[in-house]
Amino acid sequence: MTPAERDMERAxxxxxxxxxxxxxxxxxxxxxxxxxTFRDTMRGLWKDFDPATLATPEAFARDPEVVTRxxxxxxxxxxxxxxxxxxxxxxxxxxxxxxxGGRFTLLTQNVDRLHHRAGSANVHELHGxxxxxxxxxxxxxxxxxxxxxxxxPPRSAWGGLLRPAVVWFGEMLPIPALxxxxxxxxxxxxxxxxxxxxxxxxxxxxxxxxxASGSGTIEVNPQETPASGRFDVSIRARxxxxxxxxxxxxxxxxx
Ligand code: APR
Numbered sequence: 001m002t003p004a005e006r007d008m009e010r011a012x013x014x015x016x017x018x019x020x021x022x023x024x025x026x027x028x029x030x031x032x033x034x035x036x037t038f039r040d041t042m043r044g045l046w047k048d049f050d051p052a053t054l055a056t057p058e059a060f061a062r063d064p065e066v067v068t069r070x071x072x073x074x075x076x077x078x079x080x081x082x083x084x085x086x087x088x089x090x091x092x093x094x095x096x097x098x099x100x101g102g103r104f105t106l107l108t109q110n111v112d113r114l115h116h117r118a119g120s121a122n123v124h125e126l127h128g129x130x131x132x133x134x135x136x137x138x139x140x141x142x143x144x145x146x147x148x149x150x151x152x153p154p155r156s157a158w159g160g161l162l163r164p165a166v167v168w169f170g171e172m173l174p175i176p177a178l179x180x181x182x183x184x185x186x187x188x189x190x191x192x193x194x195x196x197x198x199x200x201x202x203x204x205x206x207x208x209x210x211x212a213s214g215s216g217t218i219e220v221n222p223q224e225t226p227a228s229g230r231f232d233v234s235i236r237a238r239x240x241x242x243x244x245x246x247x248x249x250x251x252x253x254x255x
Contacts (some may be wrong), residue, residue, distance in 0.1 A: 001044065001061075002148075004236065004237075006248070007233050007234065007235050008235060008242075008245065008249070009190075010232070010233045011218045011233045011235060011246060012114060012246060012250050014138050014189055014190045014216040014218060014232070014252075015093065015192075015218075015249075015250035016237045016245055016249075016250040017189075017190075017253075018059055018097070018102065018106070018188075018190035018216075019043065019098060019101075019103065019189055019192070020101070020102060020103040020184070020187055020189055021097055021102070021104050021105070021106075021188060021189075021190045021191075022104075022184045022185060022188040022190070022191045022192070022193070022210065022215075023090060023093075023104070023105070023106050023107070023191075023192045023193075023194060024108070024109070024191070024193045024196060024203055024206050024208075025090075025106070025107070025108045025109065025115070025193075025194045025195055025196065025239075026108075026109045026110065026111060026193075026194070026195045026196025026203070027109070027110060027196070028095045028108070028194065028195020028196060028197075028221060028222075028239060029084075029086045029087065029114075029194050029195035029239045030055070030081070030084075030087075030112050030114055030195070031238075031239075032080070032085070032086060032112055032239065032240040033081040033082055033083060033084045033112075033114055034077075035077060035078060035081050035089075035112055035114075036050050036051065038076075039237075042095050042122040046255075049066075049070065049185075049194060050142065051183070052068070053170060054067055055166070055169055056170055057168050057170060057171065059172075060163055061181075061230070063219070064152075064153035064163075065125045065152045065221065067153075067163075068149070068152050068153040068161075068162070068163070068164075069152050070156055070166040071130060071163075072148055072149050072152070072154075073114050073132055073205075074088075074132045075131060075144075075164065076146070076148065077113075078111070078112035078114070078130055078131060078169060079131065080146075081112065081114065082114075082117075082238075083114045083115075083118035084114075084240050085240040085241075085243070085244050086195070086196045086238075086239030086242075086243045086244075087114050087115055087117075087118035087120070088119070088149045088175065089116065089239075089243035089244040089247040090106065090118070090120055090247075091118050091119040091120050091242060092244075092247040092251060093243075093246070093247050093250070093251060094106070094121060094122065095247055096247070096250070096251030096252075097251075103123050104122055104252065105124070105180065105181075105184035105188070106107055106120050106122060106123045107124050107126060107177070107180070107181050107184070107203070107206070108123060108124070108125055108126065108127075108172060108202070109126050109127050109168045109196060109203050110125075110127070110128045110130075111125070111127055111128055111131075111164075112129075113129055113130075113131050114186070119135075120211050124177040124180040124181060125177055125180070126167070126173055126174070126177050126178070127166055127167040127173070127176070128164075128165045128166040128167045128174065129165055129166065130164050130165075130166055130183040132164075132165040133154070133162045133163060133164055133165060134162065134163055134164075134165045135158050135160040135161075135162060136160045136161045136163055137156070137158055137159055137160025137161070137178075138156070138160055140147065140156065140158060140160075140209050141165055142156070142162075144162075148212040150161075151207050155222050165220065173202070175221065178202070180204065182209075183216045185206055185209040185210050185213060185215075186209075186213050187209055187213065187217045188213065188215045188216075189214070189215050189216065190208065190215060190216050190218070191211075191215045191216070191217045191218070192217075192220065192221045193207060193211030193217075193218070193220070193221075193227070193231070194217040194219075194220040194221070194239050194243065195220065195239050196220060196221070196225070197223075197224055197225055197226075198225045198227035199225075199226070204226075204227060206238060207219075207227055207230050207231060211230070213245050216232050216233075217230070217232045217233070218231060218232065218233045218234075218235065219231040219233070219234040220235045220237060220239055220242045220243065221234070221236070222236060222237060222238050223236075224236075225235035
């Protein structure tokens with residue numbers, strides 16, 4: 001048995017025995033849907049911009065037109081994308097667990113809503129979502145149609161500037177999502193991190209919280225990450241390949 005086969009075997013056993021699975025996803029699970037990871041977005045029109053400076057309240061205050069153009073460009077890319085085999089495999093794992101009386105919690109750093117569109121039910125968005133925009137004057141939220149805004153920066157019917165309902169660098173993460181993550185990580189017995197560089201906290205620390213609760217931990221990423229050594233099993237593979245195989249082996253389900 002090769003080391004990779006041994007890892008897949010171990011991860012399958014952990015999933016097959018689990019009563020409560022928690023999965024954390026990052027941009028990597030949407031890469032196979034054609035959505036560039038956060039740092040890959042900066043090509044073409046946006047090649048001279050730094051995402052870390054655009055994704056901030058300060059940038060929005062300084063130049064709302066550039067920031068809203070960039071986010072509208074990404075919003076339309078997310079709406080045009082389709083969930084991939086990795087997303088649908090997580091739905092199969094969630095449904096397989098529930099069928100046998102287990103629990104499943106999905107914590108995502110992604111803002112593209114592809115987990116919802118794939119059919120995942122118990123999803124918590126740690127960084128908000130790009131498909132919903134918020135009026136900065138009233139706090140009211142709306143889901144704009146799948147076409148470009150007609151003016152930049154866009155304004156709401158209430159007259160305020162519209163911004164994407166994502167969490168910008170320096171902003172607080174949504175308390176309900178953080179609470180859900182904390183509760184789930186205290187009670188899970190299998191934690192799987194998929195497609196994240198584990199560079200951004202608090203998500204990057206979730207593996208430690210899960211392990212402290214006695215949970216088994218699995219990483220799925222074609223690349224090694226700074227957190228790889230903190231997982232029981234690290235599967236060096238694309239989400240679109242590894243997750244359907246895990247779903248089939250652990251729950252006997254197609255994706
Ligand atoms: N399957 C699984 N993982 C993949 C795939 C794939 N097909 N393709 C790429 N990856 C991995 C990369 O190896 C990388 O480790 O996905 C990870 C993407 O890392 P980032 O681009 O840093 O995205 P993410 O980890 O989600 O970033 C976390 O930081 O950029 C901010 O707020 C932003 O939510 C984001 C957060």
